[in-house]
Structures are given as C-alpha cells and as structure tokens.
Amino acid sequence: MxxxxxxxxxxxxxxxxxxxxxxxxxxxxxxxxxxxxxxxxxxxxxxxxxxxxxxxxxxxxxxxxxxxxxxxxxxxxxxxxxxxxxxxxxxxxxxxxxxxxxxxxxxxxxxxxxxxxxxxxxxxxxxxxxxxxxxxxxxxxxxxxxxxxxxxxxxxxxxxxxxxxxxxxxxxxxxxxxIFPTGYHGAYTAGVSTGSTVYVAGAGPVGLAAAHAAQLLGASAVIVGDMIPERLGQARSFGCETVDLRNDAPLADMIEQIVGEPEVDAAVDAVGFEARGHGKDAGEQPATVLNDVMGIARAGASLGIPGLYVTGDPGAPDENAKVGQLGVRIGLGWAKSHSMTTGQCxxxxxxxxxxxxxxxxxxxxxxxxxxxxxxxxxxxxxxxxxxxxxxxxxxxxxxxxxxxx
Incomplete structure (x- = not known):
C-alpha cells in the first residue's frame, strides 16, 4: 500500500x-x-x-x-x-x-x-x-x-x-x-432574491462566496464589509460594493451612502466568533457582527449566519465567550421580527x-x-x-x- x-x-x-x-x-x-x-x-x-x-x-x-x-x-x-x-x-x-x-x-x-x-x-x-x-x-x-x-x-x-x-x-x-454551498446557504437563508440589497460581513473566502452567491440569486447591490484592504479589493474585483470597517463611521451611515437608506433587505454573517469591533484599533468583540446584521437589516428580514460559532474557545476575550455565550442584542432582533439560520450548511x-x-x-x-x-x-x-x-x-x-x- x-x-x-x-x-x-x-x-x-x-x-x-x-x-x-x-x-x-x-x-x-x-x-x-x-x-x-x-x-x-x-x-x-x-x-x-x-x-x-x-x-x-x-x-x-x-x-x-x-x-x-x-x-x-x-x-x-x-x-x-x-x-x-x-x-x-x-x-x-x-x-x-x-x-x-x-x-x-x-x-x-x-x-x-x-x-x-x-x-x-x-x-x-x-x-x-x-x-x-x-x-x-x-x-x-x-x-x-x-x-x-x-x-x-x-x-x-x-x-x-x-x-x-x-x-x-x-x-x-x-x-x-x-465554501460555495456554505456561502450560498448564507445568502439563500438570508432571503436574497431578485432586486435585494445585501450586506455580507467578512471578505474571507466564505464571505466572498456568499457575495457571489447573492449575485447569482439576483441581488441588485451586494455590500461587503471587512477591515483588510486587500480582501475588500478582491470583493470589488467581481462587482461588489465595500465598506471599510476600520472607519469609525456608523455602519448604517456607510450603507446609506451606497444604497440610499441605512438598511438592507438581507444580511449575512460570514465572520463568526473571532469578530472584532469597528475602528482602526478595535479589539476582539465576539458579538459585533451578530449585532451589526441585526442593526442594519430591515424589519422582517432574514439573517444568514454561516460564520462559525463554537461552544469551547480557550482564547476568548472573556469567560462567557469561552463557552460561546455572547452579548447578542436579541431584543433588537426580536423587535424587528428577524429570523436567523445558523449551523453547518x-x-x-x-x-x-x-x-x-x-x-x-x-x-x-x-x-x-x-x-x-x-x-x-x-x-x-x-x-x-x-x-x-x-x-x-x-x-x-x-x-x-x-x-x-
């Protein structure tokens, strides 16, 4: 053998x-x-x-x-x-x-x-x-x-x-x-369809796959957020709009500059549990992206969450996060009647x-x-x-x- x-x-x-x-x-x-x-x-x-x-x-x-x-x-x-x-x-x-x-x-x-x-x-x-x-x-x-x-x-x-x-x-x-099915799953479960405006958090491979999937599903505008200029450039290379999250401006304001209103029809979290806060020198804040997508998704929207979240993280920034317990503004999602899809694609x-x-x-x-x-x-x-x-x-x-x- x-x-x-x-x-x-x-x-x-x-x-x-x-x-x-x-x-x-x-x-x-x-x-x-x-x-x-x-x-x-x-x-x-x-x-x-x-x-x-x-x-x-x-x-x-x-x-x-x-x-x-x-x-x-x-x-x-x-x-x-x-x-x-x-x-x-x-x-x-x-x-x-x-x-x-x-x-x-x-x-x-x-x-x-x-x-x-x-x-x-x-x-x-x-x-x-x-x-x-x-x-x-x-x-x-x-x-x-x-x-x-x-x-x-x-x-x-x-x-x-x-x-x-x-x-x-x-x-x-x-x-x-x-990553292609996972990105597609994120966009599909976020309800992306013909004419949708879409925000994808994260320009790593899964985020880029979700952005391409959103295009295939008929989105009118796909906005990708990240903190790494090279990855944002990659998103722009196939027709996405981008927001640089090193910017201290509110995410909703940056979205409004692109689509004319401070919200989108669908949002995808392709980052997961190692998320960072906004701003040039922001540290790790694991719930940032989950709260972002609830904040900028319209009322009644669906949220696709293909980003990985774990039940054991020895390197987490606080004791709660070490067991996957994060500071998620679930009340905001409830008030906006959001639905969320998580887990393995x-x-x-x-x-x-x-x-x-x-x-x-x-x-x-x-x-x-x-x-x-x-x-x-x-x-x-x-x-x-x-x-x-x-x-x-x-x-x-x-x-x-x-x-x-």
Whole structure:
C-alpha cells in the first residue's frame, strides 16, 4: 500500500505534514465505540485527493481558538478520485472524480431523511453532525492529505459527469465541498432574491462566496464589509460594493451612502466568533457582527449566519465567550421580527445545482475567492499566509493533478 501524508495541528500557529497509515474501509474508533456500530465499512470508498482546501474553520483550530488536541488531522474540503470502493458501494466506481461534502452523513437517520445532513445522528457520538479533520466531530481523519476514506459513499459523493471537464474546472469545483454551498446557504437563508440589497460581513473566502452567491440569486447591490484592504479589493474585483470597517463611521451611515437608506433587505454573517469591533484599533468583540446584521437589516428580514460559532474557545476575550455565550442584542432582533439560520450548511442541498452552474459557466467561484494552488508540502506556508489576511483561497494539490491557472 502507498503511504499517506496529512496536515496536522502541532501548536498555536503551527502545522506540519506527517505520515500516517493508508486509509482502510473502516470507521473511526470514536464512532464505533460511541454509537455501537460495526467497524467494517463496506459502504465506504477510498479517494486519492485531487484537491483539498484550507478553510477559515481550520484556521480557528490552528490559532489555538478551539479545544483541538495536538496531532489533530486537518482538512474537510475534499475533491478526489475513487481508487477503492467497498463491496456495498453500487453507484460510484474506481476512477470517478467526486466532490465530498464536508458534512459526514449516514443517509439513513431521521435528520438525513429530512435533508439536514449537517446534523446526522449516526456519525458522531459527541453531538449531531460530523466533519473530516475537525475537533469534536467524530475522530474522522482529515482530507488535507494524499488519500482519505469517505463512508456511506453512494450517499455522500457527488460524481462529476465528465473527468476531463472536471479537471479543467477543478479550481471551481473544489469549492463545492464547503465554501460555495456554505456561502450560498448564507445568502439563500438570508432571503436574497431578485432586486435585494445585501450586506455580507467578512471578505474571507466564505464571505466572498456568499457575495457571489447573492449575485447569482439576483441581488441588485451586494455590500461587503471587512477591515483588510486587500480582501475588500478582491470583493470589488467581481462587482461588489465595500465598506471599510476600520472607519469609525456608523455602519448604517456607510450603507446609506451606497444604497440610499441605512438598511438592507438581507444580511449575512460570514465572520463568526473571532469578530472584532469597528475602528482602526478595535479589539476582539465576539458579538459585533451578530449585532451589526441585526442593526442594519430591515424589519422582517432574514439573517444568514454561516460564520462559525463554537461552544469551547480557550482564547476568548472573556469567560462567557469561552463557552460561546455572547452579548447578542436579541431584543433588537426580536423587535424587528428577524429570523436567523445558523449551523453547518447542509451541503447536499446545494452542491449538485451549484456544480451545474459551474459546468455551464454561470458561476465563477474560483475567480471570486482568488483560488491559489499550492502543494501539500506548502500547506504550512499557506496557513501562515492565510492567517495574515491575504485575499486568497489556498487549494492544495497533493498529486499535481490540478492544471495551472
């Protein structure tokens, strides 16, 4: 069997590429012992990684802002080629190139049957829902690797219809595992539709994906807020308006200068729990973005919250925030009759249709997020650059299969 190499968390700010065992068609011990199910997984497939991406959610772990242990494998944004399939896998075959939703789902429980694959009940004994290479998500090995095991393969894998076309479009298609559906989910659940005005907080990859999704959904104006000039420039590069949150002016005033009124029809929080206050020298204020979106969303609006919030943050600025308890102005949201959608994006609700948008040339997500290809050995450098705030989405190409941009 070939070796397998994977990116692992070593200490705050440090990752490394280490060798581990080649994957087997077996479930993790945490899942087997915690749920009392069989270890052998004839329903699984082993994939040779074609591309795998660095995500902001990974960065939270690497910054030491979660309870991730040293040695935690990383990577949940996976696109790969099937190299082995269990005897119960019927509809994907060796050689197929597939997108892997970051949600691990059994396809058999009540939540999966309701389409809520982000909170599958049979893949994580600690809580509903699981993901590859993530803390408290069931012990599944991460996909920033050379090979990975995918359980319940017939249900989880999205097969691309044509191999050559898939490789040609891989820098776009690699975004289907997480950030494109997640950004779309944020915009869709915020109620973005034809003619909407939209505010997206955060110009990282998920925020940029949400902004592009809002355009696809017909928004008349998409405003992106951030504190990093390079990221704001990236948002403007595909037609978004921007607000620089280093500015001390009220957000509502800056919105009014763009759309003519101090509110928008829909708002998206693509920042999450490491939010900062407004102003050049503002420190961390975890509830800032949640309060922002309630403040500038019109009465009756919906708020999409794909930004990550956690139940354990050892680096939080106060004791309440360390357990995910934030100073949210829920009374404001109640008074304005806002509805909010939180949690993992159920990727399978969106990925096939978004694949069609990419393959037909209607969506240009790689351009929107500035996809930048690196090797597996360059992953530690990619993490450092991403943490510095560069306007790039790093795509790891472990086997040299992705064509040059």
């Amino acid at each position: 070939p070796d397998n190499r994977v990116v692992v968390y070593k200490s705050p700010g440090e990752v490394a590429v280490e060798s581990i065992d080649y994957p087997k068609l077996e479930l993790p011990g945490d899942v087997v012992e915690g749920l009392g199910i069989k270890k052998k997984a004839p329903h699984a497939a082993i994939l040779k990684i074609v591309t795998t991406n660095i995500c902001g959610s990974d960065q939270h772990m690497v910054r030491g802002r979660t309870t991730a242990p040293v040695g935690q494998s990383l990577g949940h944004e996976i696109t790969g080629e099937v190299v082995e399939a269990g005897e119960d896998v019927l509809f994907v075959n060796q050689g197929d190139i597939c997108s892997v939703p970051f949600n691990i789902a059994c396809g058999r429980c009540r939540m999966c049957n309701e389409g809520k694959t982000g909170i599958c009940l049979n893949v994580n004994p600690a809580r509903p829902g699981a993901a590859y290479g993530y803390v408290d998500m069931g012990g599944w090995i991460g996909g920033q690797a050379e090979y990975v095991m995918v359980p319940f393969a017939d249900f989880n894998l999205l097969k691309f219809p044509d191999r050559d076309q898939a490789l040609e479009k891989i820098r776009d298609l690699t975004m289907l595992s997480d 159920p990727v399978k609700q969106y990925n096939r249709k978004l694949m069609n948008m990419i393959l037909s040339g209607k969506a240009d997500i790689a351009k929107a997020v500035n996809a930048t290809t690196i090797s597996l050995d360059e992953a530690p450098q990619g993490y450092q650059e991403f943490d510095s705030g560069v306007a790039r989405k790093f795509v790891i190409d472990p086997h040299g299969m992705a064509p040059a941009a």
